[in-house]
Amino acid sequence: MASLVAYEDSDTEDESTTQEGTIHQNSESDFGAENSLGQHGAIEFGPTDPHESSLSPQGGGQDGQESRSLWEFCYSPWIQPDGTQDGVAVVRSLPQTAQGSSCVGPPKRPLKETPMTGIRPYVPKRQRLSQQVAASSEGDIQGDGSVISGTGSRLLTEVSEIISPFLRRKSTGTELPRRVRLRVQAHQGPVNTVQWCPVPHFSHLLLSASMDLTAKVWDGAGSGWCLFTSSAHSGAVRDASWMPCGRRFLTGSFDNSAIVTDVETGQVVVKVGNQFKVTCLTVQPSDPNIFLCGGFSPEVKAWDIRTCKVVRSYQAGIQQTLDILFLPGGKEFVTSSDSVSRDSADRTLIAWDFQTTAKVSNQIFHERYTCPSMALHPQGDEFVAQTNGNYMALFSARRPYRMNKRKRYEGHRVEGYAVGCEFSADGTVLLSGSSSGSLHFYDQQSSRQLRLLHAHQQACVCASMHPVLPAVMASCDWGGELCIWH
Structure with a gap:
């Protein structure tokens, strides 16, 4: 078991980079460019059945279309905000899954925290109404x-x-x-x-x-x-x-x-x-x-x-x-x-x-x-x-x-x-x-x-x-x- 663990951890830098690039390419093709790993940080996937290899987004067979839909459903990213930085919400990288798990894990090297420019902070309803009234007061003034x-x-x-x-x-x-x-x-x-x-x-x-x-x-x-x-x-x-x-x-x-x-x-x-x-x-x-x-x-x-x-x-x-x-x-x-x-x-x-x-x-x-x-x-x-x-x-x-x-x-x-x-x-x-x-x-x-x-x-x-x-x-x-x- 020690040799097996050492073997898994002995990935070279080139192989890790290649594997990470492959995951990036699959994520962009399946989920869209806006949901790529490079933008959201680490992604935690849900549990899968190790015997069902057709859940892979590139899996073949007669159930290819159904497998693809199920893949998109199970492996949608979970975004967890982790405070703000310069007025912009920041996403916390999720911890890697345990070694030896049957789940498809994220890259071994967690990406750096990046600001989520697409997420707006929560504004209370009372404040939103007051802003709307102020906007209407400035923009809807009639000639009289x-x-x-x-x-x-x-x-x-x-x-x-x-x-x-x-x-x-x-x-x-x-x-x-x-x-x-x-x-x-x-x-x-x-x-x-x-x-x-x-x-x-x-x-x-x-x-x-x-x-x-x-x-x-x-x-x-x-x-x-x-x-x-x-x-x-x-x-x-x-x-x-x-x-x-x-x-x-x-x-x-x-x-x-x-x-x-x-x-x-x-x-x-x-x-x-x-x-x-x-x-x-x-x-x-x-x-x-x-x-x-x-x-x-x-x-x-x-x-x-x-x-x-x-x-x-x-x-x-x-x-x-x-x-x-x-x-x-x-x-x-x-x-x-x-x-x-x-x-x-x-x-x-x-x-x-x-x-x-x-x-x-x-x-x-x-x-x-x-x-x-x-x-x-x-x-x-x-x-x-x-x-x-x-x-x-x-x-x-x-x-x-x-x-x-x-x-x-x-x-x-x-x-x-x-x-x-x-x-x-x-x-x-x-x-x-x-x-x-x-x-x-x-x-x-x-x-x-x-x-x-x-x-x-x-x-x-x-x-x-x-x-x-x-x-x-x-x-x-x-x-x-x-x-x-x-």
């Missing part, structure tokens, strides 16, 4: 300064640096904006609504819905870039609203559907189908899993997003629901319709009981004007209704919902547009758009006009004041333009 991205970014989850200083500051009153800070051609069609996120920590986010079939989320308080575009609808997006959590939003469209979308992932969470075109929707204040949906139908439906089923239905003798407004506590709500006939006093504004689906009051507004939008006072004791009579009427939010005939907010024009209205965070200022493109600010107590801003060239259909930042406001018009004021 907006950025279109398909997934959420850190701006959707972290508190904006602009918002942070004002979160703990007490409000000292409502400050009115004076000039435009940013003007963007946000959509290719009329913008129906804009709304700031109601959660203070995410209030830098601005939601817009348009007739161009899309809804967008903007960094309204910061860069003004578009962070996310939702194209889930096949029809015009008539209305949009944030969910109370601030991470999802609800949209209603003329394609007879209402969709809940997650802002961070960009995925559709819930999609429900109606038998009518959706024109208005709102979330139930006490139960965020329920929302009301109305449109070109005499029926208003209450949907549960957990089961995607209608839990309640409210029937009225009308043709279209223009707007829905929940009253304080969420136990009752008011709907406005398009009924304008002489005997339509019992259908223009209707108060409903949410639980029983019964009409609480239908003698609220007795004038022959439709009310395209409504807004609730922050204190919850009053609400206003925008009318096509070019004024806003004030109503009590408690039964029997009487109209205040002494206060009427006039000076703007509606002229058939669905012009929106809104109270400031403290309820002292009432804001309204106008079909002439201007913005009007009214004192809530005296109904006196405080300021007039010439905002847009086309009809200004919606405006919203920021819930945290003073003197910051967003407005939109019928031409697809979006403006941020300060």
Whole structure:
């Protein structure tokens, strides 16, 4: 046995070089040039049967093709990284097999460690996502300064640096904006609504819905870039609203559907189908899993997003629901319709009981004007209704919902547009758009006009004041333009 061992170890340098070169040649012909021994270092082969000589890649016989496939399967190299060198992964040479083994062993002289240029180091998923967002922010900047991205970014989850200083500051009153800070051609069609996120920590986010079939989320308080575009609808997006959590939003469209979308992932969470075109929707204040949906139908439906089923239905003798407004506590709500006939006093504004689906009051507004939008006072004791009579009427939010005939907010024009209205965070200022493109600010107590801003060239259909930042406001018009004021 000693002589046999000595005989095996007595290979000359020329024979070893020849044997190594033969192995290199077979590896390159069978596995490809990229898997050669010279590139990957030492290779450890799996165990083989000493009686099956046909496993050799050059083995002959009738089973030549099958033997070749089996050879490639059994003798594929195993790569084991052994740290890094100059930022490049390095492969550790495996130990040689025991002498006398039936396995086909590697060359007796292990090759030097070579850097694996084809292997990239592992990058965590969170870091990859942040790099993708940074790349999209640099490469997808539009001519108007907006950025279109398909997934959420850190701006959707972290508190904006602009918002942070004002979160703990007490409000000292409502400050009115004076000039435009940013003007963007946000959509290719009329913008129906804009709304700031109601959660203070995410209030830098601005939601817009348009007739161009899309809804967008903007960094309204910061860069003004578009962070996310939702194209889930096949029809015009008539209305949009944030969910109370601030991470999802609800949209209603003329394609007879209402969709809940997650802002961070960009995925559709819930999609429900109606038998009518959706024109208005709102979330139930006490139960965020329920929302009301109305449109070109005499029926208003209450949907549960957990089961995607209608839990309640409210029937009225009308043709279209223009707007829905929940009253304080969420136990009752008011709907406005398009009924304008002489005997339509019992259908223009209707108060409903949410639980029983019964009409609480239908003698609220007795004038022959439709009310395209409504807004609730922050204190919850009053609400206003925008009318096509070019004024806003004030109503009590408690039964029997009487109209205040002494206060009427006039000076703007509606002229058939669905012009929106809104109270400031403290309820002292009432804001309204106008079909002439201007913005009007009214004192809530005296109904006196405080300021007039010439905002847009086309009809200004919606405006919203920021819930945290003073003197910051967003407005939109019928031409697809979006403006941020300060």
